[in-house]
Amino acid sequence: MFPRGVAVGMTRRLVHIICLVVLLFAKDIVMVKHGDFKTCQQSGFCVRQSAFADLVDKVPSFGSQYELLPDSLKIDEGKGVVTAHLLDQKQKTPFIFELFLLEHDTARVRIKEAPPIKPRYELLGDLALASSLPASVPIAKVNRTSTGEEIAVHFGVSGKNLLVLHARPFRFELSVNGVPAVSFNDKGYLYYEHSRSKESTPALENQAASAADGNVPVEEGANKDDEITKLQEALNKDLWEETFNGKTDSKPNGPASIGFDVSFPGSSNVYGLPQHASTFSLKTTRGENREYDQPYRLYNLDVFEYILDSPMALYGSIPFMMSHKKGVSSGVFWLNSAEMWIDVEKSKGTGTLSKLASYIPFATSKETSATTTSTHWMAESGVLDVFVFVGSTPNDIFDSFTAITGRPAMPQHFATAYHQCRWNYMDEQDVADVNAGFEKHDIPYDVLWLDIEHTDGKKYFTWDKTKFPNPETMQNNLAGTGRKMVTIIDPHIKRDDGYYVTKEAREKGLFIKDKDGNEFDGWCWPGSSSWIDYTDPAARQYWAEKFQFSEYKGSTPSLYTWNDMNEPSVFTGPETTMPKDALHHGGIEHRDVHNVYGTLLHRSTYEGHLLRSKNEDRPFVLSRAFFAGTQRYGAIWTGDNTAEWGHLAASVPMILSIGVAGVVFSGADVGGFFGNPEPDLLLRWYQVAAFQPFFRAHAHIDTKRREPWLFGEPYTSLIREAIRQRYRIMPYLYTLFWQSTQNGSPIMRPMVSEFPEDENTFGMGDQFMLGKGLLIKPVVQKDQSSVDVYLPKLAVWYDYTSLGKVAPSAAGVLNVKTPLEKIPVLLRGGTILPRRERIRRASNLMLHDPYTLLVALDHKGEATGTIYADDGHSFRFREGKYVLSELSYSSGTLSARGVRLGNDAKLSDADVDALSARVERLIITGLSALPKKVELDGRQLEFTGEKVDGDVYKIVVKDPKAWVGRDWKIHVE
Numbered sequence: 001m002f003p004r005g006v007a008v009g010m011t012r013r014l015v016h017i018i019c020l021v022v023l024l025f026a027k028d029i030v031m032v033k034h035g036d037f038k039t040c041q042q043s044g045f046c047v048r049q050s051a052f053a054d055l056v057d058k059v060p061s062f063g064s065q066y067e068l069l070p071d072s073l074k075i076d077e078g079k080g081v082v083t084a085h086l087l088d089q090k091q092k093t094p095f096i097f098e099l100f101l102l103e104h105d106t107a108r109v110r111i112k113e114a115p116p117i118k119p120r121y122e123l124l125g126d127l128a129l130a131s132s133l134p135a136s137v138p139i140a141k142v143n144r145t146s147t148g149e150e151i152a153v154h155f156g157v158s159g160k161n162l163l164v165l166h167a168r169p170f171r172f173e174l175s176v177n178g179v180p181a182v183s184f185n186d187k188g189y190l191y192y193e194h195s196r197s198k199e200s201t202p203a204l205e206n207q208a209a210s211a212a213d214g215n216v217p218v219e220e221g222a223n224k225d226d227e228i229t230k231l232q233e234a235l236n237k238d239l240w241e242e243t244f245n246g247k248t249d250s251k252p253n254g255p256a257s258i259g260f261d262v263s264f265p266g267s268s269n270v271y272g273l274p275q276h277a278s279t280f281s282l283k284t285t286r287g288e289n290r291e292y293d294q295p296y297r298l299y300n301l302d303v304f305e306y307i308l309d310s311p312m313a314l315y316g317s318i319p320f321m322m323s324h325k326k327g328v329s330s331g332v333f334w335l336n337s338a339e340m341w342i343d344v345e346k347s348k349g350t351g352t353l354s355k356l357a358s359y360i361p362f363a364t365s366k367e368t369s370a371t372t373t374s375t376h377w378m379a380e381s382g383v384l385d386v387f388v389f390v391g392s393t394p395n396d397i398f399d400s401f402t403a404i405t406g407r408p409a410m411p412q413h414f415a416t417a418y419h420q421c422r423w424n425y426m427d428e429q430d431v432a433d434v435n436a437g438f439e440k441h442d443i444p445y446d447v448l449w450l451d452i453e454h455t456d457g458k459k460y461f462t463w464d465k466t467k468f469p470n471p472e473t474m475q476n477n478l479a480g481t482g483r484k485m486v487t488i489i490d491p492h493i494k495r496d497d498g499y500y501v502t503k504e505a506r507e508k509g510l511f512i513k514d515k516d517g518n519e520f521d522g523w524c525w526p527g528s529s530s531w532i533d534y535t536d537p538a539a540r541q542y543w544a545e546k547f548q549f550s551e552y553k554g555s556t557p558s559l560y561t562w563n564d565m566n567e568p569s570v571f572t573g574p575e576t577t578m579p580k581d582a583l584h585h586g587g588i589e590h591r592d593v594h595n596v597y598g599t600l601l602h603r604s605t606y607e608g609h610l611l612r613s614k615n616e617d618r619p620f621v622l623s624r625a626f627f628a629g630t631q632r633y634g635a636i637w638t639g640d641n642t643a644e645w646g647h648l649a650a651s652v653p654m655i656l657s658i659g660v661a662g663v664v665f666s667g668a669d670v671g672g673f674f675g676n677p678e679p680d681l682l683l684r685w686y687q688v689a690a691f692q693p694f695f696r697a698h699a700h701i702d703t704k705r706r707e708p709w710l711f712g713e714p715y716t717s718l719i720r721e722a723i724r725q726r727y728r729i730m731p732y733l734y735t736l737f738w739q740s741t742q743n744g745s746p747i748m749r750p751m752v753s754e755f756p757e758d759e760n761t762f763g764m765g766d767q768f769m770l771g772k773g774l775l776i777k778p779v780v781q782k783d784q785s786s787v788d789v790y791l792p793k794l795a796v797w798y799d800y801t802s803l804g805k806v807a808p809s810a811a812g813v814l815n816v817k818t819p820l821e822k823i824p825v826l827l828r829g830g831t832i833l834p835r836r837e838r839i840r841r842a843s844n845l846m847l848h849d850p851y852t853l854l855v856a857l858d859h860k861g862e863a864t865g866t867i868y869a870d871d872g873h874s875f876r877f878r879e880g881k882y883v884l885s886e887l888s889y890s891s892g893t894l895s896a897r898g899v900r901l902g903n904d905a906k907l908s909d910a911d912v913d914a915l916s917a918r919v920e921r922l923i924i925t926g927l928s929a930l931p932k933k934v935e936l937d938g939r940q941l942e943f944t945g946e947k948v949d950g951d952v953y954k955i956v957v958k959d960p961k962a963w964v965g966r967d968w969k970i971h972v973e
């Protein structure tokens with residue numbers, strides 16, 4: 001036996017050695033298996049909530065335990081607020097129910113314990129919602145049954161929205177223009193685990209057993225009693241402690257989970273709930289023919305080599321879901337940052353429709369036979385704070401959801417261009433060589449990225465002095481060619497007393513604490529690390545200040561930031577993340593804020609960029625973890641994908657799902673992070689990513705180099721061409737980014753949001769629209785010589801390259817040949833698309849180049865388009881320093897109108913000229929005959945014309961000398 005002190009010393013040394021070995025293989029220790037992540041059956045609250053739902057299905061009286069007390073009802077018609085007491089009849093626990101009617105056809109429903117024995121976390125609003133929320137709207141009309149059992153509240157323009165509240169059992173339904181849209185607690189799954197002390201258990205859930213007495217339907221051959229007993233037992237699973245893979249969650253506050261159901265009557269599709277490597281229209285996870293045997297999980301996790309077609313949790317979580325059926329769209333957002341599981345179930349019929357019938361006499365028979373999608377939401381803690389949105393189209397829902405969670409930030413122009421990254425560009429010479437490679441091969445790019453190896457021992461805000469002795473010169477050299485640099489800055493801080501960030505943050509008490517109140521110690525890239533607590537305003541302020549040029553030595557104004565590992569990833573933690581019982585500012589448990597943690601780092605870095613530029617420069621920060629509201633701070637990417645065709649295919653529904661949930665600026669690692677893509681896979685990836693919002697190539701440190709010119713011909717030329725495609729459409733793309741700052745519309749859009757009347761598009765996630773005008777379908781298989789594309793019949797379509805009109809089959813399918821140089825890109829008739837054809841080495845060098853306008857006529861011979869332009873980097877656009885041009889083509893006239901909004905009435909012609917450029921080429925396709933002349937202000941314009949496929953004519957007008965942002969008309973006669 002060793003004396004105690006010696007033993008401790010030896011153990012420390014041993015731990016140290018083990019850690020060093022572990023570090024040597026740092027890349028491999030994250031090689032987690034799927035058994036390293038919980039299933040619902042391994043998560044106490046998921047078991048309990050699912051058991052409750054199963055009990056309700058088997059013994060319906062379980063689902064009737066919540067009642068609104070009619071006598072307590074208060075309605076403030078002017079303010080659009082309804083409040084009441086809600087009683088859990090079985091547990092005799094009182095709750096407060098609050099309903100707030102808001103602008104944007106939004107209803108907010110809050111249910112809280114009154115009061116809880118232990119405080120429940122509900123500070124999230126300040127962290128996740130927009131700084132100013134939509135105003136309340138008055139109630140247009142209220143109907144109440146004499147007993148007060150049903151209250152019908154009309155709100156919105158002309159009272160088109162109707163919310164019917166039922167007291168017993170408690171539930172509500174929302175319809176729009178008489179059509180049922182959303183129904184809450186229709187299935188009776190509402191189950192709010194009230195706070196309690198450990199001593200007050202035996203769990204009240206046990207009493208539930210008696211409620212079932214005599215109500216148990218007996219099925220042949222099944223021992224129902226056993227089943228019910230098991231389910232009842234499951235209601236008590238892991239209330240006060242939970243162990244997974246040898247790691248114990250101490251749960252000092254006991255159970256606090258919440259579950260409820262939301263149904264979308266008559267709707268077969270639900271979307272959103274990112275992040276999952278799954279389909280765009282979510283699959284079923286409950287019911288007999290369910291497609292997944294697990295619910296969708298929302299819990300920010302660093303999942304090594306994630307599998308495809310799975311509801312497993314990934315790096316980001318947005319508890320937002322959208323649904324659409326013809327004429328009605330709806331959305332649900334649960335403001336809650338705790339771990340969540342969501343089941344999706346489809347059934348025939350419309351569920352609540354019959355119950356709504358007295359209010360909606362015109363419920364159609366067609367709808368009664370439709371499918372209803374029901375969803376069951378389960379969160380580990382927090383409060384029930386749910387926003388319900390209704391509208392006619394998905395665009396209405398994007399607008400409403402981002403009115404609540406914030407509009408996307410306007411990125412700098414360079415950020416929307418092509419980015420070159422790998423783990424790692426090893427030193428300054430490597431950086432210079434890569435930069436020279438792009439020059440030599442005449443391939444444009446805007447940003448070169450440095451991963452963790454650029455630091456001194458994974459201490460962020462520092463440089464490896466041997467490899468990067470002159471970081472400022474390196475950045476300035478790039479800036480000299482119009483390019484930027486990004487460095488990675490993660491939230492784990494090396495526990496090294498000589499590291500100034502550790503020292504300062506420790507002194508200020510800014511680190512997350514473990515359950516016993518000591519600084520939390522876990523492992524990440526630097527080895528033993530602590531994590532900054534971004535929930536603490538003081539920590540956010542401290543972090544933001546670290547980006548000052550005087551603080552971050554070696555940084556320059558052209559250096560931007562990448563925040564990684566912010567789920568947070570903790571190699572030694574449960575499920576590779578922070579223990580749930582770790583403590584944040586104010587004693588808040590990590591379990592309550594887990595899913596928002598990464599976004600708070602993102603926010604804090606964003607604020608740091610603002611601070612360092614004195615609010616002059618728009619920040620650019622890429623984050624891996626995300627939550628609702630992330631769009632206010634910048635871009636995200638889909639994490640560590642693999643160089644496989646399946647991952648290329650999966651990137652499309654993943655980016656779509658993230659985009660409909662407000663985070664419009666996202667992309668996938670081009671080429672795939674793990675593994676070595678074959679050249680054709682890499683090329684196909686570039687070809688589609690050129691049309692996706694965030695366009696960055698990235699690769700794991702163990703992969704072969706894959707800069708675009710390394711694969712020889714024809715690949716170098718074809719990848720060059722794919723990247724050039726991106727640079728050509730940047731005026732269009734930048735305009736889309738600006739539009740999304742106005743209304744939250746995704747840049748990359750699902751077919752359903754552009755064609756909400758076409759039911760064929762509702763389940764579609766393998767092709768997408770870039771804005772309104774371009775339809776893209778990726779090639780996601782090797783040697784695929786042709787691809788079928790679905791083209792909604794409501795539109796006329798043109799091949800984007802030939803500009804000939806295409807002829808889809810009667811079913812709307814077009815088979816497009818896909819030789820290596822081409823993926824299907826279709827231009828929608830009715831579009832005016834601005835392009836820049838003079839490709840330069842970096843996008844900012846093109847900002848003053850002239851435009852080419854591409855006009856594709858619809859079946860009425862018309863088209864519309866918008867061009868937004870500003871200085872590309874500052875916030876002066878907020879003061880009106882931008883150009884907005886509305887273009888329309890009709891009856892042979894192309895009209896341009898410079899729109900002056902807000903304060904920009906002061907914009908002079910000189911300002912317009914400074915911010916904009918002239919049109920150097922006008923292309924019109926879809927004409928029924930060649931025109932005789934083309935004129936601007938009586939001035940004849942030179943043009944050429946030809947007949948293209950589909951029996952239409954295309955003309956190219958040379959240099960009309962018309963300025964974007966000014967008013968003019970061009971006549972085509």
Ligand code: NOJ
Nearest residue numbers: 423451452564624639640
């Ligand atoms: C994990 C990130 O997902 C990956 O993109 C990055 O290269 C590595 N961390 C190293 O920083």
